[in-house]
Each structure stands twice: as C-alpha cells, then as structure tokens.
Amino acid sequence: MEQDLPKFDSAFSIDCVIFGFEAGELKILLIERSAEPFKDWFALPGNIVGHDESIDDGAKRILYELTGLRNMPIQQLHTFGGVNRHPLGRVVTVAYFALIRLTGQKELTPITEYARKAFWHPVKELPTLAFDHTEIFQTAFRRIRRRLNYQPIAFDLLPEKFTLTQLQSLYEVILDKQLDKRNFRKKMLSYGFLKELPEKQKGVSYRAAKLYKFDRRKYNKIFQNELNLDAGGPKA
Amino acid sequence: MEQDLPKFDSAFSIDCVIFGFEAGELKILLIERSAEPFKDWFALPGNIVGHDESIDDGAKRILYELTGLRNMPIQQLHTFGGVNRHPLGRVVTVAYFALIRLTGQKELTPITEYARKAFWHPVKELPTLAFDHTEIFQTAFRRIRRRLNYQPIAFDLLPEKFTLTQLQSLYEVILDKQLDKRNFRKKMLSYGFLKELPEKQKGVSYRAAKLYKFDRRKYNKIFQNELNLDAGGPKA
DNA sequence: AAGATACTGTGTCTAAATTACACCATTAAA
DNA sequence: TTTAATGGTGTAATTTAGACACAGTATCTT
Numbered sequence: 001m002e003q004d005l006p007k008f009d010s011a012f013s014i015d016c017v018i019f020g021f022e023a024g025e026l027k028i029l030l031i032e033r034s035a036e037p038f039k040d041w042f043a044l045p046g047n048i049v050g051h052d053e054s055i056d057d058g059a060k061r062i063l064y065e066l067t068g069l070r071n072m073p074i075q076q077l078h079t080f081g082g083v084n085r086h087p088l089g090r091v092v093t094v095a096y097f098a099l100i101r102l103t104g105q106k107e108l109t110p111i112t113e114y115a116r117k118a119f120w121h122p123v124k125e126l127p128t129l130a131f132d133h134t135e136i137f138q139t140a141f142r143r144i145r146r147r148l149n150y151q152p153i154a155f156d157l158l159p160e161k162f163t164l165t166q167l168q169s170l171y172e173v174i175l176d177k178q179l180d181k182r183n184f185r186k187k188m189l190s191y192g193f194l195k196e197l198p199e200k201q202k203g204v205s206y207r208a209a210k211l212y213k214f215d216r217r218k219y220n221k222i223f224q225n226e227l228n229l230d231a232g233g234p235k236a
Numbered sequence: 237m238e239q240d241l242p243k244f245d246s247a248f249s250i251d252c253v254i255f256g257f258e259a260g261e262l263k264i265l266l267i268e269r270s271a272e273p274f275k276d277w278f279a280l281p282g283n284i285v286g287h288d289e290s291i292d293d294g295a296k297r298i299l300y301e302l303t304g305l306r307n308m309p310i311q312q313l314h315t316f317g318g319v320n321r322h323p324l325g326r327v328v329t330v331a332y333f334a335l336i337r338l339t340g341q342k343e344l345t346p347i348t349e350y351a352r353k354a355f356w357h358p359v360k361e362l363p364t365l366a367f368d369h370t371e372i373f374q375t376a377f378r379r380i381r382r383r384l385n386y387q388p389i390a391f392d393l394l395p396e397k398f399t400l401t402q403l404q405s406l407y408e409v410i411l412d413k414q415l416d417k418r419n420f421r422k423k424m425l426s427y428g429f430l431k432e433l434p435e436k437q438k439g440v441s442y443r444a445a446k447l448y449k450f451d452r453r454k455y456n457k458i459f460q461n462e463l464n465l466d467a468g469g470p471k472a
Numbered sequence: 473a474a475g476a477t478a479c480t481g482t483g484t485c486t487a488a489a490t491t492a493c494a495c496c497a498t499t500a501a502a
Numbered sequence: 503t504t505t506a507a508t509g510g511t512g513t514a515a516t517t518t519a520g521a522c523a524c525a526g527t528a529t530c531t532t
Contacts, residue, residue, distance in 0.1 A: 006249070006284050006327050011242030012317075048242050051326055055317030079315040079330050081248075081291030090287055091242050092328075094315050165509075182511070183491065206507045207498040401480080418482070419520065442478045443527040473532100480527075490517070498509070 010090040014059045015046035015133065017077065017095060017140035018067065020102035021157040025122045026173050028137065029067065029108075030129070031115035037087045038130035044137065045118065046093065059096040066118060067100075067108055073156055074098040078139050085132050093131075097140045099156035148174050152193070155214035163201055163209035164188065193219040246326040250295045251282035251369065253313065253331060253376035254303065256338035257393040261358045262409050264373065265303065265344075266365070267351035273323045274366035280373065281354065282329065295332040302354060303336075303344055309392055310334040314375050321368050329367075333376045335392035384410050388429070391450035399437055399445035400424065429455040 018029040030042045045066045049058035056076070064070050077095040085091065108118045121127075123141060128134055147153055154170050168184045188194060195215045200208040254265040266278045281302045285294035292312075300306055313331040321327065344354045357363075359377060364370055383389055390406050391398075404420045424430060431451045436444035 006247035006322070006324060007287065008247045008325050009244055009287055010246050010248060011244045012246060012248065012328055013242070049317070051243065051245055052319055054319050055315065055328060058317075076314060078312060079291065081285070081294075081330065083288055083290050086242070088242060089244050092248055092291060092330075094317065094328075163509090180492075181509095182493085185510080186512095187490090201509095204508080205500045207500085207509050209509055399480090416520075416522085417480095418522085421481080422483095423519085440479080441529045443480050443529085445480060476531075477529085478527105479529105480525105482523105482525090484522090486519100486521085488517100488519075491515085493513095494511105496510090499507090500505105501507105502503100502505075 010092060011048055012055070013046050013048045013086075013091055013093045014055065014062050015044045015093050015095050015131075015136055016059065016063055016066070016074075017044060017097040017137055018063065019097065019099045019123075019140075019144065019157065020120055021170055021173070022102045022120060024169060024173070025124070026157075026170075027102075027120040027122050028126075029118060030121045031066075031118045033114065033130060034116040035114050041130040042121070042127055043130035044095075044133045045115070048091075049094075055094050059094070063096075063098060066115075069100060072098045072100055077136070077143060080132055080136060082132065093136075095136045095140065097143065099144070099153055101157065101159060103159040145174055152214065152216075152219055155216075158214075161197060161199065161211040161213055163211060165209060167212075191219075192222060246328060247284055248291070249282055249284045249322075249327055249329045250291065250298050251280045251329050251331050251367075251372055252295065252299055252302070252310075253280060253333040253373055254299065255333065255335045255359075255376075255380065255393065256356055257406055257409070258338045258356060260405060260409070261360070262393075262406075263338075263356040263358050264362075265354060266357045267302070267354045269350065269366060270352040271350050277366040278357070278363055279366035280331075280369045281351070284327075285330075291330050295330070299332075299334060302351075305336060308334045308336055313372070313379060316368055316372060318368065329372075331372045331376065333379065335380070335389055337393065337395060339395040381410055388450065388452075388455055391452075394450075397433060397435065397447040397449055399447060401445060403448075427455075428458060 016029070020027050020029070029045055031045050033039055033041050033043050045062065047058075047062045047065070049055055053061065059074055059076075060070075060072075063072060063074060074096050075098070077097045079092060079094045081092040083090070085093070102120070123137075126134070126137065129137065144153060148171065154167060154174075157170060158166060164185050167188065168179055168181065171184070172179055193215050194212045195218075197211045197213060199211045201211060202208065252265070256263050256265070265281055267281050269275055269277050269279050281298065283294075283298045283301070285291055289297065295310055295312075296306075296308075299308060299310060310332050311334070313333045315328060315330045317328040319326070321329070338356070359373075362370070362373065365373065380389060384407065390403060393406060394402060400421050403424065404415055404417065407420070408415055429451050430448045431454075433447045433449060435447045437447060438444065
C-alpha cells in the first residue's frame with residue numbers, strides 16, 4: 001500500500017550470473033575489478049540501473065554491454081537487500097541469471113573502465129567474490145540445478161547441434177552425479193523434442209556421434225509448461 | 237560490479253501476498269486504500285522499506301504491523317521494477333509471500349492510516365488491484381501452485397491438527413482439480429511425515445475423522461530438500 | 473428406535489515409468 | 503592389424519501412479 005512517503009534515498013543495481021558450458025565444464029562470467037571498493041577482487045558483472053529504465057531492461061542492457069549478447073533468455077533470480085552490502089550507501093541489487101551458448105567463443109566486448117577484464121571461470125573452485133556475490137552465485141546455481149528437472153534449459157547452454165553424450169555430460173555436471181547412458185537416451189528421445197540431424201560430429205578421433213537439435217516448437221506443442229525433465233540415472 | 241556511481245534517487249517497497257485458508261477457500265489479505273494514489277482501491281499490504289533495515293527485515297516488519305503475526309515463514313517472490321509503476325517516483329517493489337494459519341481468526345491489528353481496513357478476500361474473483369498488484373498476486377499464486385508439488389507448504393495453511401479430508405481439499409483448491417481420495421491418502425501417508433493423533437474431529441454432525449499433524453522433524457529427516465509432493469489424482 | 477444424512481476409511485488390479493545392467497560397432501591413429 | 507576411445511543399443515524386474523466402489527459410523531430427525 002506504500003503508505004509511508006518514499007524517501008528516494010536508495011539505489012539499485014543488477015548483478016548477472018551468466019552461465020556457459022565449455023570444455024565439459026560449467027562456467028560463469030566474472031570480471032576483475034579495477035577500482036575500489038573491492039579493488040582487484042573478482043565479481044559478478046553488474047551495474048547500477050538507470051532512473052528511466054525498468055530493471056528488466058537494465059539487466060538486458062548490462063548483459064549486452066558486458067558480453068555483446070542481445071536477446072538472451074535472462075531471468076530474474078532474487079533480490080539482495082542487506083543494509084550494508086554496498087559501502088557507498090543503500091544499494092539493493094536485483095540478481096539475474098542467463099544461460100548462454102559459448103560456441104563461437106564470442107570474445108567479450110570491452111568492458112567499462114571499472115572492470116580490468118572479463119573472463120569465464122569454472123563454477124568448481126570459484127574464489128570468494130566481491131560484495132555478497134558468492135551468495136548470489138550459490139542462489140543461482142541452486143536455481144538452475146533445480147530447474148534443469150523441469151525446463152529445457154540445457155539447450156541454451158549447448159551448441160545448436162549437439163550429441164546425446166554432450167547433453168548427458170551437461171546434465172551430469174549440473175546435477176553433480178552420474179547418469180546411466182541407456183536410460184538417459186531412452187528418456188530424452190521419448191520426449192520427442194529432439195530432432196535427429198542427417199549429420200555427424202566432426203573432428204573426433206573415434207566413431208562420430210549423431211547430431212541432434214532441440215526443436216523448441218515441438219517442445220511447446222507437447223508441453224504447455226508442465227514437464228518433468230528428470231534425467232534417467234540412479235536415484236542416489 | 238557496480239561501476240557507475242550510484243545516484244541514490246530511488247526508493248523501494250515491499251508488497252506482501254499473504255495466503256490463508258478459511259472456510260474451504262484460499263484467501264489473500266488485502267487492504268482498502270484511503271489515500272491517493274489509488275484511493276479507495278484494494279491493494280496488497282505493503283510499505284516502504286526503511287533506509288536501515290534489510291529488505292527481509294522490512295518484509296517481516298510490515299507483515300507484523302499489518303497482521304500482528306511474527307516469525308511467519310515469509311519468502312521473497314519477485315521484484316517488480318517498471319519505470320512508472322508508482323506515481324511519485326521510482327519505486328521498485330520487492331514482493332514477498334507468506335502462507336499463514338488462519339485458525340483462531342486472528343483479528344487484524346489496526347493498520348496505519350493509509351489503509352481504511354484490511355480483510356481476507358478469496359483468490360477466486362479477485363477484483364483489479366492498485367498499482368501492479370494484480371500481476372504480483374498472479375505471480376505468487378503460480379509460485380505456490382507449483383511449489384505445492386515439492387514442498388510441504390500446505391501445512392502452513394492448515395490448523396495444527398487437521399483431517400486428511402481438509403488436507404486434500406486444500407490441495408484441490410490450490411491445484412484447481414479433483415483428486416482421488418484413496419490415492420491421495422495412500423500417497424500422503426506413505427511419506428511418513430504425518431503423525432496420527434489419538435484424537436478425532438469434534439463438532440461435526442457425522443462420523444468424526446481422525447486428526448493428524450505434520451511432523452516437520454520427520455520431514456526433514458526423510459527428505460533433505462529433494463521431494464516431489466505430487467498429490468495422487470488423475471493427471472489431467 | 474428406525475431411518476435418513478453425511479461423511480470416513482479402506483484394497484486391488486492395471487498400466488506406466490523407472491531402474492539396473494553389458495556388449496558389439498565404428499572410427500582414427502599408431 | 504591392432505589399439506584406443508567412444509557410439510549405440512534392449513530386456514527384465516521393480517516401483518509408482520491411476521482407476522475404481524462400498525460398507526462403517528456418528529448425528530439428527532421424526
């Protein structure tokens with residue numbers, strides 16, 4: 001009801017947890033700060049939201065400025081509003097996350113002067129991050145791990161054409177457990193939204209695997225939002 | 237990374253979607269506004285967050301001020317940050333939701349002067365609410381409907397002692413579908429976290445049903461966070 | 473006290489989904 | 503031609519979900 005008159009003495013920011021999958025590892029995009037506070041620390045990419053942009057637009061803009069990526073499926077994660085989380089004043093941050101395709105090794109377009117560099121870092125053995133960014137990352141990771149079971153988010157991380165083994169290995173990395181190959185394939189193919197391509201993997205020194213792609217149209221036709229994408233593996 | 241210097245020209249508020257279950261209906265707490273903007277409209281209870289309180293603390297405080305309830309399980313829902321959502325300036329609102337037990341018909345302790353009254357309204361046939369509160373409510377309702385399938389949130393809404401029929405009817409109201417009585421009971425009891433009490437329902441003019449209570453300790457022991465609380469009913 | 477009313481409480485069978493489990497096939501490189 | 507590495511496949515056992523109907527009990531009415 002907003003009965004107290006607002007005082008307009010706060011600011012809010014966006015921080016992004018951007019996941020990518022590369023070389024069999026799940027990674028997130030980090031920057032190295034070149035200015036105080038937290039000078040020389042690693043941090044999540046983020047920025048202050050403008051007075052005249054919605055937080056969703058701000059999130060998209062900031063992601064674009066940091067990565068050159070547009071039209072990414074970006075989603076709100078959680079809002080972190082501890083009193084002293086920012087040294088300069090009251091800054092509430094709205095965290096977003098995105099899952100992006102790291103195929104063509106997009107080079108990261110120059111970052112603003114506050115970041116010395118931006119780079120992909122494996123989520124395993126992440127260093128302590130600036131501000132409360134470690135907590136933000138953990139929240140995001142829990143979220144995608146859970147979501148993997150009922151939304152087709154894996155395909156945002158994979159190249160457009162992928163093998164079933166790549167898909168399984170992504171599931172295994174995110175869920176942090178081994179899955180049974182036959183059961184995984186049976187289940188994935190049974191959904192009916194994977195389209196087998198008339199192509200095979202190239203450049204491997206062993207039998208090349210079939211390539212598949214995710215058919216989002218079929219996915220939408222089959223499920224209207226109710227789906228359990230559990231992967232076929234042992235329960236434990 | 238918060239590279240732009242924050243301008244501290246914004247405010248943020250909390251809005252609460254507080255669910256209760258009463259007379260077989262799911263309800264939410266609304267207020268009637270007595271001041272502009274949206275004078276005379278119904279709205280979600282909410283308020284501006286203080287400069288020196290975390291948003292979580294602010295949410296708890298606001299809920300307490302409006303209902304007299306403390307220590308409620310209150311959770312963040314989503315943050316709404318459209319540019320023009322508040323007429324007085326940039327106010328980003330962080331929505332929270334809570335599920336509370338409406339047994340003793342807690343009377344709603346006096347609300348601040350901005351609310352003419354506070355009352356419970358069935359979620360069916362909700363009127364259009366002030367600000368973007370209709371959207372906030374819908375987000376909350378989708379969230380609890382989904383969450384009902386994997387978290388024991390039903391027991392927050394029921395009285396401490398309840399019958400299996402009451403439990404089933406709550407599931408039916410939230411999921412908006414009929415469930416099979418035998419399958420529902422079989423499944424609920426199979427989890428092992430319902431404790432049968434040596435008491436029966438009182439004051440009914442027919443055979444009294446057994447009372448149960450939710451044993452949260454057992455629940456925590458059995459599941460460490462991975463659980464599918466689907467209710468046993470037809471799929472459609 | 474007999475009957476009406478309204479809800480409680482229970483079991484089985486079938487179909488579907490999940491899980492465990494092992495070997496031959498193919499390709500490229502040595 | 504042999505080796506190394508991964509691709510690709512099926513069946514049986516178990517578990518889970520879903521469909522389905524009726525007798526039992528407490529209270530109220532007449």
